[in-house]
Structure formats: C-alpha cells, structure tokens
Amino acid sequence: MNFYGWWEKWLIEGDGACLDLVHPYAYSLAESAWNAALANQWQPIETAPKDKKIWLWWPEIDEYPVVGEWHKLGFWMVSRLGAGRVGSDPIHWMPQPEPPKEKK
Numbered sequence: 001m002n003f004y005g006w007w008e009k010w011l012i013e014g015d016g017a018c019l020d021l022v023h024p025y026a027y028s029l030a031e032s033a034w035n036a037a038l039a040n041q042w043q044p045i046e047t048a049p050k051d052k053k054i055w056l057w058w059p060e061i062d063e064y065p066v067v068g069e070w071h072k073l074g075f076w077m078v079s080r081l082g083a084g085r086v087g088s089d090p091i092h093w094m095p096q097p098e099p100p101k102e103k104k
Contacts, residue, residue, distance in 0.1 A: 029096070029097060029099070033055050033065055033094075033096070033097065042092040042093070042094050043092060043093055043094060044092060044093075045076075045089060045090050045091055045092055047093075048070075048093040050069075051070075052069065053068065053069045054068065054093050054094065054095055055067060055094045056068040056078070056090035056092070056093050057090055057091055057092040058076075058078070058088075060088045061078055065094075066078045067079045067096065068090065075089075076089050076090055
C-alpha cells in the first residue's frame with residue numbers, strides 16, 4: 001500500500017475523520033513519517049530519547065506508527081491515549097519530522 005492509499009483508508013474508516021480539517025499539516029506530517037519509515041530510519045526502542053514526543057512502532061496498539069513519549073512514571077505512552085499503560089512496549093522509534101515552514 002502506498003501513502004495515499006493508507007491515508008484514504010484511515011480517513012474513511014473513521015480514525016482520522018476530521019483530522020485534515022483540524023490540523024492542516026496532518027497530511028504532510030503523516031506523509032513525512034511514512035517516507036521516513038520507508039527510508040529505514042527506524043531505530044531500536046532502547047535508543048529512544050525520553051524527553052520529547054517521537055514516532056513509535058507499537059504493533060500491540062496499531063498497525064501504523066503512533067506518536068508517543070516516555071511518561072515520568074517510567075513507561076511509554078501514546079499521546080492520543082493519555083497516560084494509560086498498554087500491556088507491552090513499542091519496539092522501534094524514529095524522530096518526528098520538522099513541521100512545514102510557513103510561507104511569508
């Protein structure tokens with residue numbers, strides 16, 4: 001599946017029903033993450049920074065990358081799910097891309 005096919009599937013199935021209206025950069029950020037994953041920039045979770053939000057590959061939560069971060073109580077959490085602990089940990093990570101530059 002290519003990125004456009006995934007994006008359409010994701011919007012149609014409801015997970016991101018209004019995301020493109022709420023955050024105008026959502027498509028660009030998701031596409032950057034997709035492309036970075038294809039470029040094999042995934043790293044073992046043991047090397048992940050614990051001081052910022054990053055892309056996580058967490059098969060138990062989703063079949064797609066999720067944005068998450070290290071919780072101060074000592075576990076990984078998915079930003080959209082709050083601080084609840086999941087039964088496992090993510091297995092890989094990669095940095096989030098820089099947001100698009102605003103045109104002046």
